[in-house]
Amino acid sequence: MLTDTRFSSNAKVKPLGACDTELTEGFWKSVRDVVFDATVPQLENMFKAPEISHVVENFRICAGDSQGDFDGTVFGDGDFYKWMESAMYCALLRKDSELSARIDEYIDLIGRAQRPDGYISTKQIIGEMKKDGTSRMGDINDFEVYNFGHLMTAAALHYRLTGKDSLLKIASKAADYLENMYREALEKDQVQTAVCPSHYMGLIELYRATRDERYLKLARTAIELRDSVKNGLDDNQDRLPLKKHRKIIGHAVRANYLYAGLSDLYLEEGGDDYRAVLDSVWDDLLRHKIYITGGCGALYNGASPYGNFFKQQLVHQAYGYDYQLPNVTAYNETCANVGLVMWAYRMFLIEPKAEYFDVIERVMLNTNLASISLDGIRYFYENMLERVKNPGFDPVWPLHRTEYITSYCCPPNLARNLAQVSEYMYAVSKKAVYLGLYASSRAHIRLDSGFEGVIETKTDYPYGGTISFAFTDIETNGEIELNLRIPAWVKKGYVKVTGPDGEIKKPLDESKSASYYCLKIQDPSSTKAELFLDMPVRYTVGHDRIEEVRGRVCVERGPLVFCMEEQDAGKTALEKVMLPYEKASFTTEMISIKDREILTIRGNVFSKEGDDNEGDKLYRELKDVRFEKTDARFIPYFAWDNRGDDKDMRVYFPVCYGGVL
Numbered sequence: 001m002l003t004d005t006r007f008s009s010n011a012k013v014k015p016l017g018a019c020d021t022e023l024t025e026g027f028w029k030s031v032r033d034v035v036f037d038a039t040v041p042q043l044e045n046m047f048k049a050p051e052i053s054h055v056v057e058n059f060r061i062c063a064g065d066s067q068g069d070f071d072g073t074v075f076g077d078g079d080f081y082k083w084m085e086s087a088m089y090c091a092l093l094r095k096d097s098e099l100s101a102r103i104d105e106y107i108d109l110i111g112r113a114q115r116p117d118g119y120i121s122t123k124q125i126i127g128e129m130k131k132d133g134t135s136r137m138g139d140i141n142d143f144e145v146y147n148f149g150h151l152m153t154a155a156a157l158h159y160r161l162t163g164k165d166s167l168l169k170i171a172s173k174a175a176d177y178l179e180n181m182y183r184e185a186l187e188k189d190q191v192q193t194a195v196c197p198s199h200y201m202g203l204i205e206l207y208r209a210t211r212d213e214r215y216l217k218l219a220r221t222a223i224e225l226r227d228s229v230k231n232g233l234d235d236n237q238d239r240l241p242l243k244k245h246r247k248i249i250g251h252a253v254r255a256n257y258l259y260a261g262l263s264d265l266y267l268e269e270g271g272d273d274y275r276a277v278l279d280s281v282w283d284d285l286l287r288h289k290i291y292i293t294g295g296c297g298a299l300y301n302g303a304s305p306y307g308n309f310f311k312q313q314l315v316h317q318a319y320g321y322d323y324q325l326p327n328v329t330a331y332n333e334t335c336a337n338v339g340l341v342m343w344a345y346r347m348f349l350i351e352p353k354a355e356y357f358d359v360i361e362r363v364m365l366n367t368n369l370a371s372i373s374l375d376g377i378r379y380f381y382e383n384m385l386e387r388v389k390n391p392g393f394d395p396v397w398p399l400h401r402t403e404y405i406t407s408y409c410c411p412p413n414l415a416r417n418l419a420q421v422s423e424y425m426y427a428v429s430k431k432a433v434y435l436g437l438y439a440s441s442r443a444h445i446r447l448d449s450g451f452e453g454v455i456e457t458k459t460d461y462p463y464g465g466t467i468s469f470a471f472t473d474i475e476t477n478g479e480i481e482l483n484l485r486i487p488a489w490v491k492k493g494y495v496k497v498t499g500p501d502g503e504i505k506k507p508l509d510e511s512k513s514a515s516y517y518c519l520k521i522q523d524p525s526s527t528k529a530e531l532f533l534d535m536p537v538r539y540t541v542g543h544d545r546i547e548e549v550r551g552r553v554c555v556e557r558g559p560l561v562f563c564m565e566e567q568d569a570g571k572t573a574l575e576k577v578m579l580p581y582e583k584a585s586f587t588t589e590m591i592s593i594k595d596r597e598i599l600t601i602r603g604n605v606f607s608k609e610g611d612d613n614e615g616d617k618l619y620r621e622l623k624d625v626r627f628e629k630t631d632a633r634f635i636p637y638f639a640w641d642n643r644g645d646d647k648d649m650r651v652y653f654p655v656c657y658g659g660v661l
């Protein structure tokens with residue numbers, strides 16, 4: 001249970017326990033197996049190695065187990081806590097007692113690194129030990145509160161997953177430290193906005209785990225105090241008072257963590273003003289600023305579209321202007337995309353609309369899975385939609401996935417997101433079950449209305465559109481409202497129920513898309529259901545205001561975005577590929593990449609010949625062109641950059657309307 005909303009007064013649905021959902025086979029199980037087998041141990045090695053990240057070594061120095069100076073990033077502590085979340089899930093679900101023992105050792109180490117007053121951030125503690133003048137909470141870019149927040153989230157999960165309160169006690173002491181810090185900041189009128197504020201979510205989860213009202217109050221105070229910050233910036237989302245927010249702006253990780261935390265506060269306390277903020281900002285994101293892959297935060301660097309032009313409005317790793325969605329320079333930090341999943345999930349718990357899970361699915365199946373190599377050991381920090389080998393500038397991060405980068409926030413964030421994927425499959429209300437991500441799985445369900453038993457889901461989704469449901473291990477039979485998510489892309493399908501009254505099949509059309517289809521099942525013990533979602537290859541176009549995709553299409557099939565890499569363009573170069581308006585020749589074909597079976601799309605496309613660039617001349621007169629046929633292949637966006645050298649890649653292609661193949 002990532003967010004325990006069982007007692008949250010404004011939650012319409014609640015999650016299942018972590019062990020209530022078991023992945024049995026198929027796509028998501030294979031992803032999670034790679035994360036458990038490869039990613040979790042690889043990240044542990046990176047955090048343990050003093051010569052690489054130095055993170056565990058920093059804790060050891062603080063605890064007196066080692067001598068030396070602080071090294072690594074100031075946010076390394078928080079990133080380690082994120083890894084601990086992924087390790088806890090791995091240890092629990094794999095019944096890995098050795099990993100459990102190591103987690104206990106890390107908790108012991110963190111406890112000994114913590115100061116008696118509850119403070120825990122290694123750079124400052126080592127600075128104090130060495131009396132080098134390092135001060136606490138002097139610079140928001142030291143990420144101390146971010147470190148605290150991730151500790152609290154990890155601690156609440158650890159308590160729920162293991163029943164042990166060892167990490168919870170450490171996190172509670174840290175929260176007590178924050179309580180004093182906010183009181184003093186208020187007295188001195190020196191309030192700061194923490195960057196990447198993970199502590200709103202962290203404090204509220206700590207409250208949910210301990211039921212200590214002080215932590216809920218502290219979260220509310222921390223959120224309200226944002227308005228007391230002097231000289232706020234759009235980059236930090238603190239130029240405007242929070243209740244006036246209507247647009248999504250600034251640093252995307254900061255924004256998504258803020259609104260995820262605000263959603264948590266709303267789940268506990270309500271408040272129309274905050275609900276208006278959440279709904280408006282969410283709407284702005286979906287209408288103007290999200291990529292087709294689910295990536296968000298388009299800009300490396302830029303200027304805020306809002307506020308006073310003459311005052312400092314620089315933003316970084318940020319949302320930009322409406323429709324400003326470049327492909328080659330798409331930033332889309334992995335942490336922002338993970339943050340969006342956390343925010344969308346909390347919005348779903350407030351109001352279980354299919355739209356929220358459509359976003360979670362789009363993000364997780366496309367940009368999040370693209371952030372990690374198929375073998376689970378290399379990562380993207382930024383998630384471009386087009387790669388050109390020589391972009392003409394030095395990007396901040398490599399153009400290909402790497403095992404380690406200095407800023408190591410994204411890999412453990414992604415690891416916990418994927419390790420916890422089974423949490424995103426089912427949610428329940430008093431008498432209903434809601435399907436989130438579709439995956440072959442068994443979920444133990446207990447409804448207040450009476451039913452208790454297992455829902456068994458079988459599917460080859462996202463490659464196939466048939467999803468079947470059966471009810472087994474029934475302890476108490478009773479009516480279930482089974483809410484089937486019909487994604488926004490669905491135009492055709494059916495719902496079939498086989499029960500005491502025989503077989504009933506109801507067609508689905510576009511009017512049912514982007515909504516939940518409520519199936520009332522009177523007698524689960526003798527009923528089976530099947531959902532079929534037709535998945536033809538489709539072309540998706542962007543709003544005409546997105547300059548970089550105007551006149552181009554993206555190939556999609558079901559929930560997956562496809563791309564083309566240079567080596568799959570047949571006889572031609574990627575920049576010459578144009579897609580036929582009629583795509584009748586497109587077929588699907590499974591291929592193996594890095595030992596994973598990947599569904600690809602093959603078919604004839606055009607190669608545009610005769611109108612090439614003239615050196616580096618910026619403009620030229622259009623020359624006569626001719627179109628030649630070539631056989632090409634599209635692979636899922638998540639599978640790109642897994643086959644050797646850096647090759648060009650594109651998601652969007654121009655369409656050839658008049659050509660005949």
Ligand SMILES: [Zn+2]
Nearest residue numbers: 334335409410
């Ligand atoms: Zn990151």
